[in-house]
Amino acid sequence: MKMVKKCSVLMLCSAVSLSLAACGPKESSSAKSSSKGSELVVWEDKEKSIGIKDAVAAFEKEHDVKVKVVEKPYAQQIEDLRMDGPAGTGPDVLTMPGDQIGTAVTEGLLKELHVEKDVQSLYTDASIQSQMVDQKLYGLPKAVETTVLFYNKDLISEKELPQTLEEWYDYSKKTADGSKFGFLALFDQIYYAESVMSGYGGYSFGKNQDGSYNPSDIGINHEGAVKGAALIQKFYKEGLFPAGIIGEQGINVLESLFTEGKAAAIISGPWNVEAFSKAGINYGITKLPKLENGKNMSSFIGVKSYNVSAFSKNAELAQELAVFLANEKNSKTRYEQTKEVPAVKSLANDQAIMKSEAARAVTEQSRFSELTPNIPEMNEIWTPADSALQTIATGKADPKQALDQATETAKGQIKAKHSGK
Numbered sequence: 001m002k003m004v005k006k007c008s009v010l011m012l013c014s015a016v017s018l019s020l021a022a023c024g025p026k027e028s029s030s031a032k033s034s035s036k037g038s039e040l041v042v043w044e045d046k047e048k049s050i051g052i053k054d055a056v057a058a059f060e061k062e063h064d065v066k067v068k069v070v071e072k073p074y075a076q077q078i079e080d081l082r083m084d085g086p087a088g089t090g091p092d093v094l095t096m097p098g099d100q101i102g103t104a105v106t107e108g109l110l111k112e113l114h115v116e117k118d119v120q121s122l123y124t125d126a127s128i129q130s131q132m133v134d135q136k137l138y139g140l141p142k143a144v145e146t147t148v149l150f151y152n153k154d155l156i157s158e159k160e161l162p163q164t165l166e167e168w169y170d171y172s173k174k175t176a177d178g179s180k181f182g183f184l185a186l187f188d189q190i191y192y193a194e195s196v197m198s199g200y201g202g203y204s205f206g207k208n209q210d211g212s213y214n215p216s217d218i219g220i221n222h223e224g225a226v227k228g229a230a231l232i233q234k235f236y237k238e239g240l241f242p243a244g245i246i247g248e249q250g251i252n253v254l255e256s257l258f259t260e261g262k263a264a265a266i267i268s269g270p271w272n273v274e275a276f277s278k279a280g281i282n283y284g285i286t287k288l289p290k291l292e293n294g295k296n297m298s299s300f301i302g303v304k305s306y307n308v309s310a311f312s313k314n315a316e317l318a319q320e321l322a323v324f325l326a327n328e329k330n331s332k333t334r335y336e337q338t339k340e341v342p343a344v345k346s347l348a349n350d351q352a353i354m355k356s357e358a359a360r361a362v363t364e365q366s367r368f369s370e371l372t373p374n375i376p377e378m379n380e381i382w383t384p385a386d387s388a389l390q391t392i393a394t395g396k397a398d399p400k401q402a403l404d405q406a407t408e409t410a411k412g413q414i415k416a417k418h419s420g421k
Contacts, residue, residue, distance in 0.1 A: 038314050039066040040321055043091040045074040045304070051334035052325055059324050065317065074304060078104050085109060085311035092318035093325075095142065098130035098303030099372035105133045106376050111308040111315050113137045115323055122328060126371050127343035130303040133374070139305035140326040141343035142334065146369050147192065147299040148361040149289065150258065150272070151265040153282045161265075164290045165196065165231070165297060168265070172240040175264065181242065184254050185267040187232040188246045188393040190220070190385035192267055195288055195297040196232055200224035204373050204381055215377035215414055220385050221403035229392050229399035236393045246393050258283075270358045273339055285357045287365040296368040303343065303371070380413035 044052060049069045056067045070091070072080060077094045081104075084090035096104065104110045115137065120128055127141035151161060162168045162183075172182030186192045194202070201224025206217030219225060235241045244253040255272065257263040259279040267288065276283050288297035306322040308315055324330065331342035335353055341362050342353070353359050372378070388406035391397040397405075 036064045038063075038317060039068060040092040040314060040318055041090070042067060042069045042321070042325075043072050043077050043080075043094040044069050045095055046071050048338050048340070051337040051340075052330065053337075054333060055325055055330040059321055063317070063320075067321065078109065081109055081309060081311075082107070085309055088311070090309055090311055092309055092312040092314055093322050094307055094309060095304055096139075096307055097372075098127075098139075098141075098305055099374045099378060101131060101138055101305075101307075102133055102374045103376040103379060104307075105138055109310055110138045111310050111312065111319070113139065113308060113319055113322070115140070115319070119323060122326075122345065123343045124345055126301055126366075127303045130301075130371050130374055131305055131307075139307040140322055141303050141305050142326050142331065143304040143338075143340035144343045144362070144366070145270050145302045145304075145341065146362055146365050147195065147267050147269050147288065148358070148365050149265055149286050150268050150276065151284050151286070152258065152261060152263070153284050154261065155264040158284055158286075161286070162289060164292060166292050168289060169234065169240070171264075172235070173238070176240045178239070178242075179262065181257060181263045182240065183235075183265045184241060184245060184257065184263045185235075186245060186250050186254060187235065187241070188250065188386065188389045190382060190389060191300060193229065193232055193385075193389050195267070195299050196291070197225040197228035198298040198370070199291045199295045200228045200293065202226075202228055204378065205375070213373050213375045213377075215375060215418065218381070218407050218410055220381065220388075220410070221400070221407040226400045226403055229389065229403060232389070233392050233395070233399060237395060241393075246390055270339070270341060270362055273358045285361040287361055287368070299365060299369045300372040301366060301369045304340070377414045377418050380410045380417065384409040384413075 042056070049071050052069070056069060059065070060067050074095045075097055078096045078100050081090050081094060101110070120137065123141045124144070127144055131137055131139040131141065162171050168183040175182040187196070194204070197220070202222045203219035205213040205215060206219060208214050236246075242253065242257070244250070254263070254266055255268070255275070258266045259276065259281055261281070288299060290296050306326050308318045308322055312318045328344050328346060331344045332347055332350065332353070334340070335342050335347070339356065339358065341359050347353055348363065384406040388397070388402035391402045392399050
């Protein structure tokens, strides 16, 4: 799910094998004794604390400290830190969306982490890059996610699956009747529409020679983005998408249609695996389809991370806890309990993880995906782009007109809010 607004991958390549002892900085006996009796507060994601229960207990025993775990929606934690941190009631360690790292660092909310290169090398390149701001590290990845295709096996078999978005369009033309639908996606939101627009050359921000984002180069109205938006518009214009999936309640309508067996396939993410399983849907999961130009649909890679609050009074110990929670052993245990795909390279080939259809789909889709930009200026893209896509979906504006206006709005907001950096 969108890391800023939703809540939401990538993977896992070569093997790196480190022992548990090598997963964190070495600690002197004096450091251990100074931590004795301390208490750390961890903000963990809702219904995900079970994934770190054993790790927390082990850390408490090893360091003779108390760790209090509080569950909060992870996309809300940075907002709460703005209030609770200065008040002295915030966490020592929190979890947050990778695309908000830049904003949090700019606001002085996060502590820079100083960990060895061998620890950093545990993680996939993209996931660790999501935690970097000006070449400094501010977190360790704990999970990665990206959008994938869910399909109802009782409505369409794996062999029958269309392989391109255009083929899904044709399939939907044959099956959509106003109450039942073929393929559905929340294409009125840039988080999902980016999958099509970027496949034709659109982009959020261009990049400088050093690989950093260039906030002056906005590509949501690139000619390729406009072409992608025109394709998206066809699904709405011809009634292949119901009007109910436009706007704030769209996600609820889309998910309901799928769980009620009224949609053959939808674009969603691994965050829905448990919900769809509980609903009793006989579903399959695969990467997103290709486009007519031969390119695979892209997606944003989202990274969840463990970060240390700038307001922590035990920042050194908090860093040790973050390193410990995100190490190879505890990342695998966390996956077993939460099914959130870890960002540790060596787990890419772990048979227990790769038995999961969702993990395999996320891994494959990540090959065609890019990190959600983590610079503060990205906050000025979401709303204008979504507004433009909604006017496109409802037929109130043509794609070029709408995306040109969104770009001008984003540029104005960036100039007003970020030009003083």
